[in-house]
Amino acid sequence: MNIGIAGAGLIGRLLAWQLLRRGHKITLFDRDAAAGELSAARVAAAMLAPYSEAVHSERAIFDWGRESLALWPALLHDLKIDSDIDVFFQHQGSVVVAHANDRSSLDHFNKCLLHAVPDFSDSIQPLDKNSLQELEPELAERFSAATFLREEGTLDNRELLLALEQAIRCAGALWYEGSEVTKVDAGAIYFDNEIFHCDLAIDTRGFGAKKQLADLRGVRGEVLWVHAPEVHFTRPIRLMHPRYQLYIAPKRDSVYVIGATEIESESLAPISVRSSLELQSALYSTHTGFAEANVLHAYANCRPAFMDNLPRVEISDGLMRVNGLFRHGYLLSPVVMAQALAAIEGRVEHSIVKYIDAVNYSSTKSVCA
Ligand SMILES: Cc1cc2nc3c(=O)[nH]c(=O)nc-3n(C[C@H](O)[C@H](O)[C@H](O)COP(=O)(O)OP(=O)(O)OC[C@H]3O[C@@H](n4cnc5c(N)ncnc54)[C@H](O)[C@@H]3O)c2cc1C
Structure with a gap:
């Protein structure tokens, strides 16, 4: 598929990399430069702390967090092959x-x-x-x-973002830096007064998607x-x-x-x-x-x-939105990414994923309801 991704922060980069590995053609748009200084991903401490989070979060965060912790080593191993960067990852409690x-x-x-x-x-x-x-x-x-x-750990987010950038560029993706995306709809990304048409448009703008997601904060x-x-x-x-x-x-x-x-x-x-x-x-x-x-x-x-502080993957024909990673982006992204990929491939395995009706999608309606 020809896939456009709006937002090259944490989840946008992870999805771009994995979709490239599956043979898709990827174009990325971000208002920031590739160093990602404007993303929450760059600012984060990248703690992988399912236990500490369990005290203030729903049990799902703990379960998905433990699942994700088990997935990180294999992901970072593949990323080293694709980028030649050995991302710092520590899992000794x-x-x-x-x-x-x-x-x-x-x-x-x-x-x-x-x-x-x-x-x-x-x-x-x-x-x-x-x-x-x-x-x-x-x-x-x-x-x-x-x-x-x-069981807790941490990783180096600067190294991860850099390694993902290298892997994405090496795989031949187009990356529009400094491009403000104003809207993401089914098969279309609106940026800098232009429209990019694609088979699937993925919105991973994090907090930057707020204008289109009324219940995002x-x-x-x-x-x-x-x-x-x-x-x-x-x-x-x-x-x-x-x-x-x-x-x-x-x-x-x-x-x-x-x-x-x-x-x-x-x-x-x-x-x-x-x-x-x-x-x-x-x-x-x-x-x-x-x-x-x-x-x-x-x-x-x-x-x-979102109001429930849980992540969401929403998919319909030609459109996917992945958002709401809150304070758990690093903790949960391997599971969230895996579920987004499964949904793109037509499998929904997890309660994180919701099918949405893109035609009736409106910025004032909660699509989770
Ligand atoms: C202070 C802080 C500490 C954190 N600590 C941790 C932690 O220890 N552990 C943990 O698991 N998580 C932590 N997080 C959470 C984690 O950083 C986020 O959950 C994660 O980065 C969200 O990923 P994202 O890809 O959805 O958004 P982001 O990483 O913010 O990426 C969004 C991207 O979209 C781009 N963008 C936005 N709007 C537009 C637009 N209109 N046009 C074009 N591009 C646009 C941005 O430039 C950015 O590159 C922390 C966050 C913060 C702020």
């Missing part, structure tokens, strides 16, 4: 901590987690100071109790990327914080991402002073080595979310 004053929030988190996923209690391990010392020695200097979530998030050679955390750390779910995700070469604020606002303004101070003081409170860290980036963007 994460550690949840709280300062002494916030100890009750850690106890509460543990209780809620066991209540949410009682059948997976074996993967939730309380740690005393000695076992924390063995697992993450530098964390034990500041914390005396923690919880180890042995943006949830603002802010992160800092720092270089901290004096810190040697090996796993993602989640810090219980009275206002946010804060985590520190280690990447290669002493780079750490600290995030993320979660604010019910659709503002795309740069990070606020308040958020920046809160993130930096939370970071410093885990390890004095962060005092000398250099701030590499301060990003803000909006997570695309």
Whole structure:
């Protein structure tokens, strides 16, 4: 098929790559340059944290998240073959901590987690100071109790986006950078006062699709990327914080991402002073080595979310919309992508996928109903 994809962020790139592998002809449109600085995908910390998310989300996020975690290694293996880039992926668990004053929030988190996923209690391990010392020695200097979530992980989103770009370009796709898409309809993508006609138009514009998806909302998030050679955390750390779910995700070469604020606002303004101070003081409170860290980036963007905070794949003749990945884009995209591909091939296997009536599709009607 001749397929047009509007939005080359996380899910748009993943779909483009896999559809190229299946022999389809792909044309991508994005208002941004290929580096993806305007996408939520670029801003994210790329935590793969089904357990931590289970406390605040529907059980489906946990189940799809675990399914996706199992799919990432094979996907990244194929991506290395196609791009020659070995994307950083780490799956050795994460550690949840709280300062002494916030100890009750850690106890509460543990209780809620066991209540949410009682059948997976074996993967939730309380740690005393000695076992924390063995697992993450530098964390034990500041914390005396923690919880180890042995199945969680993280990946490097910068490397993933770059590897996907390389693989897509090598496979011969056309990529229109700096192209504003105003509308995606069955078999048509409207961009820069032109219309691109295709057999299937896929809308993966994330929050940028809001004008066509009335029930989509943006949830603002802010992160800092720092270089901290004096810190040697090996796993993602989640810090219980009275206002946010804060985590520190280690990447290669002493780079750490600290995030993320979660604010019910659709503002795309740069990070606020308040958020920046809160993130930096939370970071410093885990390890004095962060005092000398250099701030590499301060990003803000909006997570695309529907009211139920669940992802959706909607398909009809000539049109597919994939959206609502919210704070779970990296956690869920392998499963969401697999379901979108199955739907394109005429198989619907999952409740993520809905058939929609493209003719009656209107921007004021929820297609999920
Ligand atoms: C601060 C923050 C932290 C996060 N942390 C995590 C995390 O730790 N783990 C996790 O799993 N998820 C995380 N996420 C969520 C994850 O980033 C998103 O779920 C995911 O990026 C959504 O993918 P998407 O492809 O739908 O949208 P995006 O990645 O935003 O991609 C959309 C693309 O469409 C383009 N576009 C938009 N409008 C137009 C238009 N009109 N014309 C042309 N192009 C357009 C954009 O430029 C962009 O390239 C985080 C998000 C944020 C903001």
